[in-house]
Amino acid sequence: MGIQNLETFSIPGPALITLATHGDERGWFCETWNARDWAVAGLPQVDWVQDNQAFSAAPGTTRGLHFQAPPHAQAKLVQVIRGEIFDAIVDLREGSPTYGRSLHVTLSAKQPQLFYVPVGFAHGYQTLATNTLVTYKVSDHYAPDCEGGLLWCDTGLSIPWPRPDDVVMSGRDFTWPGLAKLDSPFTYDS
Template identity: 50%
Template sequence: MLTVTPLALSEVLEITPRRFGDDRGFFSETYNAQRMAEAGIDLVFVQDNHSYSAAAGVLRGLHYQLAPRAQDKLVRVVRGAILDVAVDIRRGSPGFGKWAALEVSAEKGNQILVPKGFAHGFVTLVDNTEVIYKVTDFYSPDHDRSIRFDDADIGVDWPQAVAPFTLSQKDEAAPLLRDAEVFE
């Protein structure tokens, strides 16, 4: 059993698997292809990624891969907490340039599904945060792109409590949405 809840951009979903707990802790089936298909999510994941951030305020994103190597992402946190953000970058979409965010945490046990056509990023809310995410296509450096996390035309409301943010060189140099190669 899992709960699926659309976010502000209805294609972006919060997925919360059921947890079975007792005095020892809990058990949760974090991914089950059959249960996902029953919920209308029929994706084939081909790669798992694991990210560790030592400090709060590590910001990764906004990342995506262009077609034909675009990726759907199913993101969960196994330690700590993040604010996860998805930005619609499908030119011609009514949601183009709009964003949705969700706090994803090990404590909540929730996940976020970011579909193809959306840029993805997150910022760690606490120290020692680990994120694991599944993707539907392999990493392709030739199709890998990014958009500046603080693009005023997008206006993501990043949590200032963990600022200043720690960014990679790639993310510091990312173009603005208006200059980025996106989905047509």
Template identity: 50%
Template sequence: MSSQSGPLLLRPRRFEDERGWFMETYSEAALSRAGVHHAFVQDNHSYSAIEGTIRGIHFQRPPHAQAKLVRCVRGSIMDYAVDLRRGSPTYGRRLSARLTADGGEQLYVPIGFGHAFVTLEPDVEVAYKVSDVYAPACEGGIIWNDSALAIDWPVPARGPVLSSKDAVLPTLAEFDSPFEYDGAPLPQTWG
């Protein structure tokens, strides 16, 4: 199934009253109108206890490459989509967005982009849909602090909290991308 080629920042509408609010967190029709035509097959949910926890920069290689629809359901994160499509004029560049439980923003990360986030406070939960199942043999990543990516991570002075696996990922220069450029460069802003 084809899909729009770049990341999208989505702001689903909230309906508020004295009780609180209601929001559609997933609408196949609304995503289709935005150019997203993936069937999502799995929901993931993460909890990070400590502010400054970095998860990523992750992806899955074909044949189990994944598009993701990410939202923060508790607390706040800075979320990143990194262009990993071989031949792209925006290869290695990224877009970022602050996602908050209060705001309900969502980030669509298409196949061919690495995904990462850093928690901006303690006790953060992130939920995301993926377009293919988890396949350990296909997982990959880029090291979070690769200078070629020039990501200014908003982490506390003590530094980030990382998994042992995320601490030893390869650099972008060491990465042989399995993703092909589809002709659409990364947008300059979320427009």
């Protein structure tokens, strides 16, 4: 994979992986996934089963905060191919010392990076550019009966969305519960 930098956070589990690029007169090249480099970096073994792409035409397009509950819980590996996003996650692992805490990163096609989101987190993002293309790997197949979500604008989450008043969003994302009313399906493994 050619990992240039690995950033971890005060919330255990997630990681921001900056990829090494190799350039010449043609442009640049990077490996976006290499199981050997992933293991050498000390990241957990994940069996990725599906790759997804999401295109958003308008800035302010907001997707999330989503999760998939057990037995089909998903870890994600998110990358921006075109454009830029504000990417946010919330720890939903009952018993976690950081339960309910959020963190966010900005991902851009200008800098090849991967954002690793482990099982047990709600995940969402907001586009910051027109015609944004996001790709992500998941560790389990989509299962509609396991789908869940958390209200993206719950003030208790302290997520500083860049465009809180100008969102393009699916109607169902306005109906998810806030953290105080969520019955989390995840538990913390220390």
